Amino acid sequence: MESTFSSKPSHMNRETEEIYEKMDWNNLGFGLTPTDYIYVMESTNGGIFSEGTLKPYGNIDINPAASVLNYGQGLFEGMKAYRREDGGIQLFRPEENALRMQKGAERLLMAAPSVEQFVNAVKQTVLANKRWVPPCGKGSLYIRPLLFGSGAVMGINPAPESTFLIFTCPLGNFYKGGSAPMNLLIEESVPRAFPEGTGGLKNISNYSPVFSVAKEAKAKGFSDVLFLDAVDHKYVEEVSSCNIFIVKGNVISTPETLGTILPGITRKSIIEIARDLGLQAEERKVPVEDVLDADEVFCSGTAVGISPVGSVTYHDKRVEFKTGEGTVSQKLFDMLRGIQTGALEDKHGWAVRI
Ligand code: COI
DSSP states (O other): OOOSSOOSOOTTHHHHHHHHHTOOGGGOOSOOOOOSEEEEEEBOTTSOBOOOEEEESOOOOOOTTBHHHHHOOEEEOOEEEEEOTTSOEEEESHHHHHHHHHHHHHHHTOOOOOHHHHHHHHHHHHHHTGGGSOOTTSOEEEEEEEEEEOSBOSSSOOOSOEEEEEEEEEEOOSSTTTTSOEEEEEEOSSOSOOTTSSTTTTBGGGTGGGHHHHHHHHHTTOSEEEEEOTTTSOBEEEETTBEEEEEETTEEEEEOOSSSSOOOHHHHHHHHHHHHTTOEEEEEOOBHHHHHTOSEEEEEETTTEEEEEEEEEETTEEEEOOOSTTOHHHHHHHHHHHHHTTSSOOTTOOEEEO
16 A cells, blocks of 8 residues: 655644744644644554554645545544643543544444554654643643545445544634633524434544534624534534533533434543532433523533533523632533643543653
């Protein structure tokens, strides 16, 4: 098989150096900053991955008939590396991302790296880019593992070879308003996912179909869109990039993952942390009415972390929620971020120091 990747050294290295010198670590947003290295590992026709390598960050060569380009045979993951107060670096539950990628690969008929290959590759990539891990409390190094059908196919068939690639990028807040509460629009006409579809996987093609509705909502001043289920149009599912939780008294509830909702690793961790804090945590169908009646609403995801929702608008009716000091979402955020950055005891053994 011809390599998917050019062996040319990255033309971006000088440019990258200049970018590094000018980095404003106090004001990181959610834009792409090229870092030093990517990690690449290719599978052979038999589905076995060869030894992966680090390569300078840069463009990749790809066959025009690659199945990812033609048939969307691709998955991605989102993870973060955090700078600890003592200057060390740690990952958060990386094996969970590896397992989720394997599940997606099974559905898309692609070979996937083993958990060990995945976690080792992530560690190597972060260490190679360690100067880009922001100082403690200023952001994190976002890690984007991709798995895609890179082999050429003409018929509607899975690619004979797949490629596992990781790139990284230092990031701050996901939403434009920084850590300000989000204002969500409940979208009724376009669902994000369908029963028996791929909404519960990190399939690359889950994201672009909702670009237009999210763009329209943002043009009207909303931070993002909260989607409803595709059958009854009355249960909330998720936001275009993250899961949703509601808080009522000491109960937190989030939509159950029955195939249309992404089983977020932050989501799963919040459920466990909430129980540690003495809250009741439920996974169930969440009707829109329960959202409108909640004390608090918040979003969760690797990119967004835990983001409070200040308002939800449904049928032109805007309902506001508690945010800020003393809220449940603030307590969960403090606990989660403390574990992720090594400031708090990690009794679940979620942190992986590298
Ligand atoms: C993440 O939270 O890491 C995601 O993958 C969501 C992405 C659309 C930004």
